[in-house]
Amino acid sequence: MISFIIVNFNTAEITKDCISSLLSNTSDKDREIIIIDNASVDDSPAILNAAFGGAIKLISNQNNLGFATANNIGARAAKGDILFFLNSDTIVGSDIIGPIIKALDNQKLGIVAPVLLLADGQKQPFAYGRFPRLASVIFNKVLAFDCSRIAGQLKLVDWVSGAALAIRKSVFEKIGGWDERFFLYFEDVDFCWRAKQRGFEIAVLESISIVHLGGRSLVKSRERKKQYYLAQEYFFRKNYGAVSANILKIMRWPYIMIKILTR
Secondary structure (H helix, E strand, O other), X not given: XXXXXXXXXXXXXXXXXXXXXXXXXXXXXXXEEEEEEEOOOOOHHXXXXXXXXXXXXXXXXOOOOHHHHHXXXXXXXXXXXXXXXXXXXXXXXXXXXXXXXXXXXXOOEEEEEEEEEOOOOOEOOOOEEOOOOHHHHHHOOOOOOOXXXXXXXXXXXXXXXXXXXXXXHHHHHHHOOOOOOOOOOOXXXXXXXXXXXXXXXXXEEEEEEEEEOOOOOOOOOHHHHHHHHHHHHHHHHHHHOHHHHHHHHHHHHHHHHHHHHOO
């Protein structure tokens, strides 16, 4: 069985569409749907309960605990052998359970993700890539690499977006779940990093796709950009050491100054 884990924060109507797409395209004997509400103020718990009742398992947090912590809470409540972390702003258009289960029968694979599509059908940029290094960050070459392939439509990559990814629960427990010190951004890259460190491969399954309505831009506001930089620095400090994190900060200054001067 697959446990779909969806974090909701003030997105009741969007989350309803996501849940409806899952109910329409998957069998109830093969899945459970867990919703973790992060203290929404739009009456999300009542709305979702009224709409779906016993078809979902709803967990209501008293505070906004963030994406990583909420996902860990959902994982602890999950009964499935496979955990599928899914953003609330996604739409599932076909039965994805069979291909996911088949792919994860390969014990070398730790994490599998569908192809992410925008609402217009185009592939979402920055949905997977190589692990960031100093050079790739400066020259913005997140996707500039050739992927190897195994078993036909499995594309091996370093990391996949946390908007939609599946992992065996046993692997999730081995890598320690999501790092709750990430507030926003890079938690998925770090998640995959730790899976790779334990010897597991990461793959995009090109035979299935999911629409991601919120995947249009990487950073949309000054505050979100600030959070992005903080998460990026934490990832470098945690996984490459303090020297790399400090070099990253120094290298970023010319770019920031150009942005300020050209406003």
